Amino acid sequence: MEKMLSDVLLEKLENVRGIAGTLVWRMDEVDDLVQDLAERVWRNNAPASTYERPLAYFSKIMRNLQCDHRKKEHRAGVKIIPTETFEAYAAVEDVESTAEYNRTKEIVREEFALLSPEMQEAFMMVYYDGFALEDVAKQMGVLSNTLSKRFSRFRQQLKKRLHAETIAISIILMAILNPR
Amino acid sequence: MTERKFRKMLREHPDLISDEFVRSASESREFVKASTLTPELIVQRARLHLDLPDETWAHAEQTLTKIRRRDKCHLWLSSFSKIASTAFQSHRRLAIASILILLALAFFTLVPTGQALAKAAFDYIINIIGQHVEIVSADYENGDYHSSGLPPTLTSSADFSMHEFTTEYSSLEEFSAATNLNPFMLDDDGLICTSIIENSSEYSGRSLLTDYELGTDGILTITQRWMPDGKIRISGNDSFDNSFALQDGTIVYYSIDDQDGSFNAIFLLETSTCQIYVNKEPYISHIMTVMQNH
Secondary structure, eight states: OOOBHHHHHHHTHHHHHHHHHHHOSSHHHHHHHHHHHHHHHHHTOOBGGGOSOHHHHHHHHHHHHHHHHHHHHHHHTOOOOOSSOHHHHHHHHOHHHHHHHHHHHHHHHHHHHTSOHHHHHHHHIIIIIOOOHHHHHHHHTSOHHHHHHHHHHHHHHHHHHHHHHHHHHHHHHHHHHOOO | OOHHHHHHHHHHOGGGTOTTOOSOHHHHHHHGGGOOOOHHHHHHHHHHHOOOOHHHHHHHHHHHHHHHHHHHHHHHHHHHHHHHHHHHHHTHHHHHHHHHHHHHHHHHHHSHHHHHHHHHHHHHHHHHHHHHOOOOOGGGTTSHHHHHSSOOOOOSHHHHHTSOEEEEESSHHHHHHHHOOOOOOOOOTTEEEEEEEEEEETTTEEEEEEEEEETTTEEEEEEEEEOTTSOOOOOOSSOOOEEEEOTTSOEEEEEEOTTTOOEEEEEEOSSOEEEEEESOGGGHHHHHHHHHTO
């Protein structure tokens, strides 16, 4: 009996649920997302050996499913209030750190937006889904070295911006604390 | 920013890049523990929604059976580890002692160094015990031997024959006259006879050991055996690859040791077997010539 992708999904259900949990807020949504994934896998079932990283593949499908779902909700004008988001946690802990975190997020997103849509998707596949750099590079039709260098440039640029931001905040704080 | 740090940052805060993510992987793992979605439920729902051939669902059922078996095993393992950890906490000393004993046993039986140590210790103990062991024969337990401190008087020939006798002769002629047996003799001026000793017992029969000196440092030993039943038997560990014949046609099989160059020969006579040993190579050819002229 050849092992199919659907078998991997059933066997690794706990991990799949974990991935789904990073994408949706409520438990019933987690279950629905996993069910949607399972049905999609069964429709296009293939031998597991054809996928080197089945969990990365599942993660990508669930991301796409969730993205479609949100678009539909947005069109329908549905607004879901998050119950357990990072922001919610941070807000309770410390207002200052929340502001700092939001600023960091802003910078990261600005830098990320500068990447081409193709590079953005490659980034998501490598850093979130867990695909191998070589596989993604192959899919994009570039050398893995090239892709690696592009990611490295992105990280360096991000580091530079965050560093500059930290210095600016420090100067403002010093000016406030020592007015002379 | 290094790749490792960057990955760690994204793992802890996946929402930094996109709003698609609502919680980190570690938080999610904790969160989904409460989920009631089972593999069975997924298959059951998918069957309702999808129109796929029966083989697909039969395959899925087989996978579910496998998963059930695996979960059962995991459950058993986790309960065992729980019991083991509880037992370990309540009987810590006993558990540590047992583990240490098991490790020591494994070391002395499985590891080559341990095996060598165990063997050395065993030999040492056996050596110590062996020096204090007294072997007491049940036959003499209540006899005169122990009470008087003297050996028992031999009363029959059977008892007599249990013992080995050694007799020394001054010449082979004297041995021949005393025993009525024909010893194998080598006649050569270079051979100086140094000792003639006869060993005799009922089990091993008679054997005659004749030692000669040869040149400055040569030694020649002739061992001739007569079996008690008159039959001739020959045995040895050496492989006698070479041979030559005596004048009477007797075939002598011999070998020369690669290590020390000594000569060992064996041959059958009418009523006995004969072994000849020469310690050094320079004398071998001379002895072989003497034998061939015998």
